[in-house]
Amino acid sequence: MSDRLTIIKVGGNVVEEEASLKSLLKDFSRVAGSKILVHGGGKSANILSEKLGLESKKVDGRRITDAETLKVVTMVYAGLVNKSIVAGLQALGNNAIGLTGSDLDLIRAAKRPVGEIDYGYVGDIKSVNYQSLKELLDSGAVPVLAPITHDGHGQLLNTNADTIASEVAAAMCFDYEVRLIFCFEKNGVLMNEDDEKSLVNEINPELFAQLKHDGIVSGGMIPKLSDGFAALRRGVKEVVITNPAGISEGLRGTRLVLE
Amino acid sequence: MSDRLTIIKVGGNVVEEEASLKSLLKDFSRVAGSKILVHGGGKSANILSEKLGLESKKVDGRRITDAETLKVVTMVYAGLVNKSIVAGLQALGNNAIGLTGSDLDLIRAAKRPVGEIDYGYVGDIKSVNYQSLKELLDSGAVPVLAPITHDGHGQLLNTNADTIASEVAAAMCFDYEVRLIFCFEKNGVLMNEDDEKSLVNEINPELFAQLKHDGIVSGGMIPKLSDGFAALRRGVKEVVITNPAGISEGLRGTRLVLE
Numbered sequence: 036m037s038d039r040l041t042i043i044k045v046g047g048n049v050v051e052e053e054a055s056l057k058s059l060l061k062d063f064s065r066v067a068g069s070k071i072l073v074h075g076g077g078k079s080a081n082i083l084s085e086k087l088g089l090e091s092k093k094v095d096g097r098r099i100t101d102a103e104t105l106k107v108v109t110m111v112y113a114g115l116v117n118k119s120i121v122a123g124l125q126a127l128g129n130n131a132i133g134l135t136g137s138d139l140d141l142i143r144a145a146k147r148p149v150g151e152i153d154y155g156y157v158g159d160i161k162s163v164n165y166q167s168l169k170e171l172l173d174s175g176a177v178p179v180l181a182p183i184t185h186d187g188h189g190q191l192l193n194t195n196a197d198t199i200a201s202e203v204a205a206a207m208c209f210d211y212e213v214r215l216i217f218c219f220e221k222n223g224v225l226m227n228e229d230d231e232k233s234l235v236n237e238i239n240p241e242l243f244a245q246l247k248h249d250g251i252v253s254g255g256m257i258p259k260l261s262d263g264f265a266a267l268r269r270g271v272k273e274v275v276i277t278n279p280a281g282i283s284e285g286l287r288g289t290r291l292v293l294e
Numbered sequence: 295m296s297d298r299l300t301i302i303k304v305g306g307n308v309v310e311e312e313a314s315l316k317s318l319l320k321d322f323s324r325v326a327g328s329k330i331l332v333h334g335g336g337k338s339a340n341i342l343s344e345k346l347g348l349e350s351k352k353v354d355g356r357r358i359t360d361a362e363t364l365k366v367v368t369m370v371y372a373g374l375v376n377k378s379i380v381a382g383l384q385a386l387g388n389n390a391i392g393l394t395g396s397d398l399d400l401i402r403a404a405k406r407p408v409g410e411i412d413y414g415y416v417g418d419i420k421s422v423n424y425q426s427l428k429e430l431l432d433s434g435a436v437p438v439l440a441p442i443t444h445d446g447h448g449q450l451l452n453t454n455a456d457t458i459a460s461e462v463a464a465a466m467c468f469d470y471e472v473r474l475i476f477c478f479e480k481n482g483v484l485m486n487e488d489d490e491k492s493l494v495n496e497i498n499p500e501l502f503a504q505l506k507h508d509g510i511v512s513g514g515m516i517p518k519l520s521d522g523f524a525a526l527r528r529g530v531k532e533v534v535i536t537n538p539a540g541i542s543e544g545l546r547g548t549r550l551v552l553e
Binding site: 083086087106109110111112113114115117118119121122123125126130131132133134135137138139140170174176183185187188189190191 | 342345346365368369370371372373374376377378380381382384385389390391392393394396397398399429433435442444446447448449450
């Protein structure tokens with residue numbers, strides 16, 4: 036039987052508040068076996084941009100990463116957020132190592148082609164360096180991945196953290212029994228977003244299409260679920276969307292299934 | 295015979311300008327064998343602090359690192375500067391990995407005790423994780439170290455890059471023949487700081503004391519030389535102070551010797 040690998044993705048809002056970050060790191064530090072934490076950056080990048088007087092450009096709700104914004108997200112995601120998590124995990128006895136896709140060439144991406152929209156310095160993932168990640172895990176290290184990649188020609192790129200989590204999960208299937216957990220503020224997919232008890236326990240692509248059609252699933256949840264189903268199709272054993280407390284409580288939340 | 299390890303420390307000013315950074319990375323990428331790059335942060339941290347309206351507090355020319363300044367240096371050093379170097383080295387075929395002292399618990403420090411001056415979140419190095427650095431080097435990785443450490447209890451700390459370079463050099467002597475190169479804007483120690491030709495080819499502790507007494511060696515050069523002599527006493531084979539071009543030109547510059 037292959038080793039088990041747990042990949043947990045946490046959203047920006049969870050890592051930004053000291054109390055929720057502390058509680059998340061405590062829960063994460065107790066996860067046994069090989070594990071990887073993937074984090075977003077969230078509001079602190081926006082706040083820094085605002086303080087610096089940079090205009091936040093969005094098209095269809097997606098942020099445009101111009102050269103100055105790339106500097107800001109590299110500072111916030113790869114610097115402040117990543118190293119705060121690493122220091123916190125080290126204090127809890129986890130041998131964390133904070134990395135971007137440029138480190139050890141772990142995640143190579145290509146700048147998104149300019150079509151109707153020019154997203155700027157946004158990277159679409161081309162390859163995950165499975166071997167180097169495995170060597171780190173074998174040595175007992177706990178990789179903490181920031182949502183920054185590179186193109187191999189010296190250019191850093193802003194890359195969606197959900198996508199990093201699902202691409203890394205799919206790449207690691209080769210040698211591990213992988214479970215992928217998306218943590219965010221809510222209990223999971225909710226039938227009514229104001230009612231945490233309206234949790235959808237299980238979702239398949241058919242129900243996903245239905246809920247999307249009905250407007251019950253919208254916004255950032257759509258790419259998260261798409262990424263999750265893609266990971267399942269590529270061999271990831273288990274995909275769950277939950278809130279941070281869900282990590283320690285037997286993985287309650289919304290479980291993704293293919294049928 | 296032990297393997298050779300080259301540790302190069304580059305100052306903030308060198309890494310901040312795109313042209314000088316590019317040229318440095320080119321020279322560094324050609325250094326054969328195991329190597330480590332240690333970088334400072336320099337002016338960009340000050341510039342960001344100013345933009346954010348933070349007051350830069352200095353006592354005796356040394357910056358005080360309050361909580362907000364620590365955030366800024368973590369963003370600039372561990373984020374922007376570190377990852378720009380890593381992406382640049384990857385493009386040149388060096389398998390760079392950017393790290394702080396918190397990653398893999400590489401460099402543990404203690405917050406400097408408050409005496410006459412409270413330096414704030416500044417760390418004095420307590421230990422270097424020799425084994426983990428060696429494993430990275432053995433795997434062919436090129437560590438790029440940012441001047442941020444941690445205390446093992448979750449606190450990141452600002453730590454002088456010259457000191458990191460010399461402490462890492464001394465720690466690695468156990469298994470490597472280490473040479474330590476401090477790169478900065480000038481050709482080396484100069485008898486007249488406005489004349490690059492007035493280079494001191496070799497300096498020993500006696501001459502150091504004399505030049506310090508005469509005011510020829512001053513400012514940041516004093517701790518740099520002290521760190522260099524300390525490294526030699528702890529078994530580092532060679533310590534040279536030079537400008538970046540010196541890396542590729544047979545290590546011309548000022549050579550430190552003990553006698």
